[in-house]
Amino acid sequence: MPAARPAHISVLVACLTLATTSAWAQASKLPVTPEQRRVADQVASAGVPLSELAPNAPDSHTVVAGDTLWDISKLFLKSPWRWPELWGMNRDQIRNPHLIYPGQVLLLVKGDGRARLQIGQQVGGGAAGDTLKLSPQMRISALDSSAIPSIPLHLIxxxxxxxxxxxxxxxxxxxxxxxxxxxxxxxxxxxxxxxxxxxxxxxxxxxxxxxxxxxxxxxxxxxxxxxxxxxxxxxxxxxxxxxxxxxxxxxxxxxxxxxxxxxxxxxxxxxxxTPQRNLDRYVPHAPDHEIKGQIAALYGDALNAGQNQIVALNRGRRDGVERGHVFALWRDGQAVVDKTQDRAQAIKLPDERHGVLFVFEVYERVSYALIISVKEPVKPGDRFTQP
Known part of the structure; x- marks a missing residue:
């Protein structure tokens, strides 16, 4: 395949490679919901609209140790939890969205207002001006322990x-x-x-x-x-x-x-x-049906919570919540007085979306979420919805 021209490529997030039979069998058991597959198949047929790419997305990115799926997605997409769309951009090369490794080069070929993911491999010493060879890659590994995590695990x-x-x-x-x-x-x-x-x-x-x-x-x-x-x-x-x-x-x-x-x-x-814990498989994705609720409590002794803090939600397994679900945080509109007319009138401003939650632990009637981003302090009673 001819070398891709830098002017026609930028980079997206997700690239996976084949592993040994045992590693592949393990990876195939990781959760990929029907909704995620539906989105991926839909995107695979046409690519992602350029309008969904983040402003100033870099032209290339080589995955390094310490990267997370969330951080990389944030470089290239406006909504980093929309990883199935990245996975779906080239289903021929991306077999499993859970295994992304350091050293992989991620490329996005643009055309006709759409973008499609391809996997590249750097040729040369990695200096500026080196070409990128686009080709399928094989990674032989008995285990997938070197795959990067979905979110920064030290936070949870x-x-x-x-x-x-x-x-x-x-x-x-x-x-x-x-x-x-x-x-x-x-x-x-x-x-x-x-x-x-x-x-x-x-x-x-x-x-x-x-x-x-x-x-x-x-x-x-x-x-x-x-x-x-x-x-x-x-x-x-x-x-x-x-x-x-x-x-x-x-x-x-x-x-x-x-x-x-x-x-x-x-x-x-x-x-x-002490229960056994699997800390590696927290893959961001939207619920496949409507779920909305409220913050039930803040973890710890805080009166308000901010970014990277943990909250308890009043929805759990019985409501369809699962690990990896992403929710939007909403701030209630303020009650104000309209004084622009002869007679003052009480009004309520619209509710405003101001943050993102990432669910990482689910019980029957309650779940815990990490505040990924937020504009104002979060308190019990604040509501969340589909992202």
Whole structure:
């Protein structure tokens, strides 16, 4: 294929390569919704309108370590969550939208007011003026661990350990710390604690304080119970009920060792098994049906939330919310007085869209979202809709 002319190319975001059979089998299980495929097929037939490209999109971009799908999309599209359109621009070369690797060169050929994605490979030392060879690429890899993530994981990774929501107040029945080493009031890293309850065969636990209910701002329904995280502990010796010489039952609690602490651990704190987490597959996409709701709570002690902070939504799995969903944040229009006529009249200004949410954790009736962008502080009761 002749070298592409720089004047006729800019770059878009998404390029994927084939992997080994085992890696491909793993990747094919990653979530690609029917709606995402529909959009991709639609775009593949004609390309993306040039009007959807971001202003000042660069002519070329080589994916580097540290890139995220969101960041790269933001370079080239007005709406970075619209990744299926990028994927659909060249379905012949882009087989799976979840695997994007450092070193790949992303090109966009323009023509007739449309843009189509092609995969390029740099020829030469990468200096200015080097040509770009357009060709399919093969990447051989046993695993897809080097693929770039969809969003900056450092913004949510701590939260995934720190927070949990229970559908019912089940922590009330969870194993509990009943005593501390040498009668200490608070416990720190390395200290021993003693606990009772049904450990269910687990040995690795998170430690929580008493949970608080999450309340729907409108219906006042209890959506779930959010448990404040205080640390982690390992079960090092199980408890037992044993008979004494006089025939009585002696209760011996389990022995725990405090592994990590965010706050001091104390008697009465509850234990829940540490779940396995997959932090890699948070792919931005719009819901395939209408979902709207409100901010139920701000995570932590803040009165208002801003960019890169976390909020709880009053919609969850039962409402069709899933990981990766993107929502628009709306600000209620102000109530003002129209004084332009002889008689003043109260009016309400239109609601204004002022931010974007990215859902990364979903429970039955509540979900958590990262505020990707926002113009004004976010508070409980603010509403969200389709992006």
């Amino acid at each position: 990774q701590a939260f995934l350990t720190d927070a949990v929501v229970f559908d019912t107040d089940e922590l009330a029945k969870a194993p509990r710390i009943v005593a501390s080493q040498e009668g200490r009031v608070v416990l720190g890293q390395g200290d021993l604690a003693y606990a009772r309850g049904d450990f269910g065969g687990a040995t690795d636990f998170r430690v929580f304080r008493t949970s608080r209910p999450l309340i729907d701002p409108t219906t006042k329904e209890v959506l779930g119970y959010e448990a404040p995280y205080v640390g982690t502990a390992d079960l090092i010796r199980p408890g037992e009920d044993r008979k004494t010489a006089d025939g009585k039952t002696e209760i011996v609690p389990a022995t725990m060792q405090i592994k990590q602490v965010k706050q001091e651990v104390g008697v009465g704190d509850r234990l829940a098994p």
